[in-house]
Amino acid sequence: MSDGLPAGVERHTFDGTDRLATRGDPVYGEPTDGDWRAWNPTRSKLGAMLELEMDIGLEGGDEETVLYLGAASGTTVSHVADFAGPTYAVEFAARPARDLLETAASRPRLFPLLADARKPATYAHVVESNVDAIVQDVATRGQARVALENRRFLADDGRLLLAVKARSEDVTRDPEDVFADVRAELEAEYEILETRRLEQYHADHLGVVARPQSR
Amino acid sequence: MTDSAARTAGWFADIDPDEFDGLDDRDAGDARDARDGSTVVTAIREGQTETPQDWPALAVDDEFADDEAAYYDRLHDATMAATRAAVTEREAADDRQLVHAVRAMDDCERTANELAERLAEWAGTVDPDAGTGVSFARELARGDHELESESEPITSLAERVVDLADEAAELREFVERQTPTIAPNLAALAGPVLAARLISLAGGLEDVAKKPSGTIQVLGAEDALFAHLRGHAPSPKHGLIYVHDAVRGTHPDERGSAARAVAGKLSIAARVDHYSGERKPELEAELAERIETIQARTAEDDDRGDSGGETDE
Numbered sequence: 253m254s255d256g257l258p259a260g261v262e263r264h265t266f267d268g269t270d271r272l273a274t275r276g277d278p279v280y281g282e283p284t285d286g287d288w289r290a291w292n293p294t295r296s297k298l299g300a301m302l303e304l305e306m307d308i309g310l311e312g313g314d315e316e317t318v319l320y321l322g323a324a325s326g327t328t329v330s331h332v333a334d335f336a337g338p339t340y341a342v343e344f345a346a347r348p349a350r351d352l353l354e355t356a357a358s359r360p361r362l363f364p365l366l367a368d369a370r371k372p373a374t375y376a377h378v379v380e381s382n383v384d385a386i387v388q389d390v391a392t393r394g395q396a397r398v399a400l401e402n403r404r405f406l407a408d409d410g411r412l413l414l415a416v417k418a419r420s421e422d423v424t425r426d427p428e429d430v431f432a433d434v435r436a437e438l439e440a441e442y443e444i445l446e447t448r449r450l451e452q453y454h455a456d457h458l459g460v461v462a463r464p465q466s467r
Numbered sequence: 468m469t470d471s472a473a474r475t476a477g478w479f480a481d482i483d484p485d486e487f488d489g490l491d492d493r494d495a496g497d498a499r500d501a502r503d504g505s506t507v508v509t510a511i512r513e514g515q516t517e518t519p520q521d522w523p524a525l526a527v528d529d530e531f532a533d534d535e536a537a538y539y540d541r542l543h544d545a546t547m548a549a550t551r552a553a554v555t556e557r558e559a560a561d562d563r564q565l566v567h568a569v570r571a572m573d574d575c576e577r578t579a580n581e582l583a584e585r586l587a588e589w590a591g592t593v594d595p596d597a598g599t600g601v602s603f604a605r606e607l608a609r610g611d612h613e614l615e616s617e618s619e620p621i622t623s624l625a626e627r628v629v630d631l632a633d634e635a636a637e638l639r640e641f642v643e644r645q646t647p648t649i650a651p652n653l654a655a656l657a658g659p660v661l662a663a664r665l666i667s668l669a670g671g672l673e674d675v676a677k678k679p680s681g682t683i684q685v686l687g688a689e690d691a692l693f694a695h696l697r698g699h700a701p702s703p704k705h706g707l708i709y710v711h712d713a714v715r716g717t718h719p720d721e722r723g724s725a726a727r728a729v730a731g732k733l734s735i736a737a738r739v740d741h742y743s744g745e746r747k748p749e750l751e752a753e754l755a756e757r758i759e760t761i762q763a764r765t766a767e768d769d770d771r772g773d774s775g776g777e778t779d780e
Contacts, residue, residue, distance in 0.1 A: 346561075348743060348745070361539055405519050
């Protein structure tokens, strides 16, 4: 689309404001406009990346496959499943996974998995190879490591859409230093296309768009 | 990897497509039934392989599904059932297990200490050099200390004391390992054992999450609290959380403030753990900062040599 949004993501007007929206069952009490439901960028890092007009390189549509790491209760992943095709949602904590199940119940191409994103071997027998995008939002130390470990799932022309949370790496260090380290570590296997601070919506987060290094 | 080897690594390799009829029924009906060891659930939960493959295409080749759409339908049913089973299992069990473990740990420790006291009394009657406590029981049981007049029942009692103390130590390890998986934020902020005690005293993680922080502040000080409510005692400043370094390490004049700050952050941590489960490392930094401010007050007072100032309760 001309505005750089994937097909299936549109701007709609809710209560007089223009907001991102996707089509699907409401999940967390978000405002709706017919089939369309608002995508709240302050609750979703991918939503924030889209609001900030980062080029996430997704087109949308049933053919596009996504691996989502750190799905939590399914807020963001529900929107992803609305506009993309088969979507694998990995979450490690049991409590949010319960809400994720609710979200997935009305989305036949959303596959919830209770697994640790740091151990891809525990879900590589389920998640297919060559996915078009990995969306990563895990609040754990070693976020770059997680991205590198999960490189195996990504197609060579796929995209890594990563939200780095500085406080998860080290609460005491300057976020810029943490981001610099993460970028450096990522470059072992990824080519970074764009980075932006998500400050406006999420404190101390960096949005990263990257693609695998050509080898 | 050869094609056939690749195929056997997929989750669907050993699954008879007929199994899905049963899965559908369970999905629609009683979710608890999905917890049995049905092969589909086990295959998703316990399977492992290093390298992902184009599973949808392989499954169609393998005649596991007629086409990719049918494959994805099955995958949805399978992952829903497996994840539901895993979630139910993890959630139902964990905080109850922890409550029992921490109570058993306390019982073992208390009993070991009581028996060690009894042992010291008894051993003292046959040997003036007898020591005290669990450490003395260990010496006796290992034979490092010979009683002046050998007594079979005393040595046997010493062995029981050592066993109980060891059991308590193992339970403590279990608690230290389990608490962070059940309540990661609470465990990080309070330390795993204190976190487990709070959960145990409140009755469960949900109960901690639902209590106001003022209640968490005085959990474990019920006697003092009710004495206060009856009107003949000052309000307790802290209960169990007294053992927290931030409370104990603060000058007595400011412990009320410190306890209030700790209880506030602990209640936030418990709520995050119960309602979201996400790790929030910033809570620790916030608490450390707050405690530093509180402790700085007494440092300033000491400098000025003036003991007046704000009162807490």
